[in-house]
Amino acid sequence: MSVVVYTESEEGKFKKIAQEAVSYAKGIADKMGTPVTAVTINGGDTSELGKYGADKVLNVSNDKLDKFNAEAYADAVAQAAKKEDAKVVVVSSSANSKYMAPLLAVNLDAGYVPNVSELPESTEPFKVKHSVFTNKAFSITEFKTDVKVIGLAKNAYGVKENEAAGTAEDFAPELSSEDFSVDVVSVDKATDKVTIADAEIVVSGGRGLKGPENWEMIEEMADILGAATACSKPVSDMGWRPHSEHVGQTGKPVAANLYIAIGISGAIQHLAGINASKTKVVINNDPEAPFFKNADYGIVGDAFEVVPKLNEKLKEFKAQNA
Amino acid sequence: MKILVCISHVPDTTSKINFTDNDTKFDTNGVQFVINPNDEFGLTRAMWFKEKQGASVHVVNVGGAETEPTLRKALAIGADEAIRVDAEATDGFSVAKQLANVVKEGGYDLVLGGRESIDYNGGMVPGMIAQLTGANFVNTCISLEIEGDTATAIREIDGGKETVKAKLPLVVGGQKGIVEESDLRIPNMRGIMQARKKPLTVKDAVDANAETQTAQFEKPAPKGDIKLVETVDELVDLLHNEAKVI
Numbered sequence: 001m002s003v004v005v006y007t008e009s010e011e012g013k014f015k016k017i018a019q020e021a022v023s024y025a026k027g028i029a030d031k032m033g034t035p036v037t038a039v040t041i042n043g044g045d046t047s048e049l050g051k052y053g054a055d056k057v058l059n060v061s062n063d064k065l066d067k068f069n070a071e072a073y074a075d076a077v078a079q080a081a082k083k084e085d086a087k088v089v090v091v092s093s094s095a096n097s098k099y100m101a102p103l104l105a106v107n108l109d110a111g112y113v114p115n116v117s118e119l120p121e122s123t124e125p126f127k128v129k130h131s132v133f134t135n136k137a138f139s140i141t142e143f144k145t146d147v148k149v150i151g152l153a154k155n156a157y158g159v160k161e162n163e164a165a166g167t168a169e170d171f172a173p174e175l176s177s178e179d180f181s182v183d184v185v186s187v188d189k190a191t192d193k194v195t196i197a198d199a200e201i202v203v204s205g206g207r208g209l210k211g212p213e214n215w216e217m218i219e220e221m222a223d224i225l226g227a228a229t230a231c232s233k234p235v236s237d238m239g240w241r242p243h244s245e246h247v248g249q250t251g252k253p254v255a256a257n258l259y260i261a262i263g264i265s266g267a268i269q270h271l272a273g274i275n276a277s278k279t280k281v282v283i284n285n286d287p288e289a290p291f292f293k294n295a296d297y298g299i300v301g302d303a304f305e306v307v308p309k310l311n312e313k314l315k316e317f318k319a320q321n322a
Numbered sequence: 323m324k325i326l327v328c329i330s331h332v333p334d335t336t337s338k339i340n341f342t343d344n345d346t347k348f349d350t351n352g353v354q355f356v357i358n359p360n361d362e363f364g365l366t367r368a369m370w371f372k373e374k375q376g377a378s379v380h381v382v383n384v385g386g387a388e389t390e391p392t393l394r395k396a397l398a399i400g401a402d403e404a405i406r407v408d409a410e411a412t413d414g415f416s417v418a419k420q421l422a423n424v425v426k427e428g429g430y431d432l433v434l435g436g437r438e439s440i441d442y443n444g445g446m447v448p449g450m451i452a453q454l455t456g457a458n459f460v461n462t463c464i465s466l467e468i469e470g471d472t473a474t475a476i477r478e479i480d481g482g483k484e485t486v487k488a489k490l491p492l493v494v495g496g497q498k499g500i501v502e503e504s505d506l507r508i509p510n511m512r513g514i515m516q517a518r519k520k521p522l523t524v525k526d527a528v529d530a531n532a533e534t535q536t537a538q539f540e541k542p543a544p545k546g547d548i549k550l551v552e553t554v555d556e557l558v559d560l561l562h563n564e565a566k567v568i
């Protein structure tokens with residue numbers, strides 16, 4: 001028996017969510033008294049995973065899996081889980097893992113619970129806490145199945161170091177042509193930009209910024225902080241910013257360490273999607289804006305005055321703390 | 323082409339979320355229910371296929387009689403027929419099993435669902451339907467074209483997008499982008515009148531055990547008070563020394 005965790009990497013480097021997923025798998029494995037096996041697909045230096053608690057790493061190397069393919073990846077991870085006799089399989093909350101997880105659950109006859117934020121409160125019965133109603137509530141949910149697939153929420157459990165052997169082993173799952181019946185024709189990805197999914201800091205602008213021409217100062221702030229840029233729904237609906245930047249209940253979820261909202265009123269649909277962020281800052285010229293009731297820090301003021309000043313100060317700060 | 327649109331019946335996005343029965347049940351008191359926003363985008367795309375390429379569009383929900391007004395709304399928007407599978411939607415897997423049965427019996431070429439429902443945020447039902455029926459699956463779909471028996475779709479990935487091709491039958495988890503916000507349709511009077519005459523079939527549930535079960539709901543801890551500051555110097559200082567996020 002073991003806890004199996006799928007670890008995502010990009011260009012040969014494990015993502016932070018992979019480190020977090022291994023840390024979490026180790027937490028569960030300790031409760032159950034079993035080892036942790038990480039599964040990587042064309043991944044990076046596997047010894048790194050030992051640091052967060054992986055006893056063993058099953059290394060899948062296969063050219064056909066160079067591009068992510070949900071069906072094939074689900075098949076590979078399911079075979080690894082079966083080989084390890086896993087009772088728990090942990091995946092992260094990236095777009096790809098969320099694509100793969102339901103397929104994986106069906107392959108394993110497992111129950112699946114996504115957006116899990118804490119270690120199970122008990123393992124017999126097996127109960128986990130996860131966010132529902134787009135962060136407006138949590139549910140404590142009990143698994144009824146022998147095998148369980150857990151989708152770990154981003155930035156909730158954290159990365160925890162916990163040295164283990166991390167012994168690497170090659171693993172060659174048997175894949176069929178059916179695994180590739182969805183053919184990935186092309187991938188179009190900006191490699192120089194921080195994505196909302198990976199970002200520790202997100203700088204977000206709303207309708208209060210008046211027009212797309214005023215986003216320079218938002219991008220400047222994001223540059224200084226190494227942050228991703230985001231926006232409210234009307235801003236993307238009006239075409240000021242790309243749809244991919246729309247965050248909120250019907251857009252992308254944000255679970256950053258720091259979320260800075262500039263000229264955003266704080267409608268319930270917006271807040272729901274960004275609430276999982278740890279620290280929230282609001283800059284708005286209307287002291288009555290609902291966002292002030294939902295943030296940690298705020299400045300009441302005109303964005304066009306505050307933001308340039310803040311950018312100067314942040315630059316200074318970064319220069320001193322480099 | 324036969325299209326099935328899966329419609330989840332969810333609380334309006336402005337709803338306050340409360341629970342009853344010792345926090346074991348969602349309190350529907352005073353809550354307005356709507357078509358799940360992600361499903362509305364899929365439904366609108368289905369109408370486009372119907373009008374431009376010729377297709378029959380059925381909508382389906384797994385739920386009790388209380389979801390019928392939501393299905394009627396989908397009919398008023400233009401779907402041809404509605405199916406309600408008479409079962410309580412207890413967990414994603416049991417719902418997917420009911421829907422997989424509808425898909426198999428109806429022989430649909432294309433099944434459109436949402437990336438996630440905004441109530442339980444499972445993000446699992448469409449993928450599970452695909453896996454249970456052996457159909458192909460594309461998630462977080464922001465563009466969908468179909469020619470003959472082949473679909474070309476664009477899906478959103480973290481930090482970009484990718485283009486995929488797959489043969490029908492296909493299951494899609496859609497979201498904004500599959501049509502634009504401005505393409506969404508509000509049912510007009512004529513649509514509402516016609517919807518009353520369109521078939522809404524109630525189907526018996528098949529055996530499908532839930533794999534997970536909510537034991538208890540919890541509300542997030544109330545938010546502490548905000549610290550308002552006057553200057554950017556103070557803000558940077560607090561973010562660095564107090565919040566420790568920069």
Ligand SMILES: Cc1cc2nc3c(=O)[nH]c(=O)nc-3n(C[C@H](O)[C@H](O)[C@H](O)COP(=O)(O)OP(=O)(O)OC[C@H]3O[C@@H](n4cnc5c(N)ncnc54)[C@H](O)[C@@H]3O)c2cc1C
Pocket residue numbers: 205206207208209231232233234235246247248249250251262263264265266267268269270273283284285286289301302303304335359
């Ligand atoms: C079904 C549904 C789903 C939705 N989903 C989402 C979602 O996922 N995400 C989302 O964001 N919204 C969503 N919305 C929309 C939401 O209800 C709000 O309309 C939206 O969030 C408002 O965007 P905003 O704050 O940018 O604009 P506004 O509400 O217009 O707010 C602009 C703010 O800027 C401030 N301001 C103006 N000038 C300045 C200045 N010079 N300096 C500083 N501040 C200034 C104003 O005081 C105001 O508070 C949804 C709505 C519906 C009906």
Ligand SMILES: Nc1ncnc2c1ncn2[C@@H]1O[C@H](COP(=O)(O)O)[C@@H](O)[C@H]1O
Pocket residue numbers: 328329330331358360361382383384385411414417434435436437438439440442443444445446447448
């Ligand atoms: N009870 C239901 N009836 C019909 N379709 C559903 C139901 N629940 C979920 N779906 C579909 O599955 C999608 C994803 O739902 P979920 O997995 O619950 O996040 C929704 O957007 C719907 O298209």
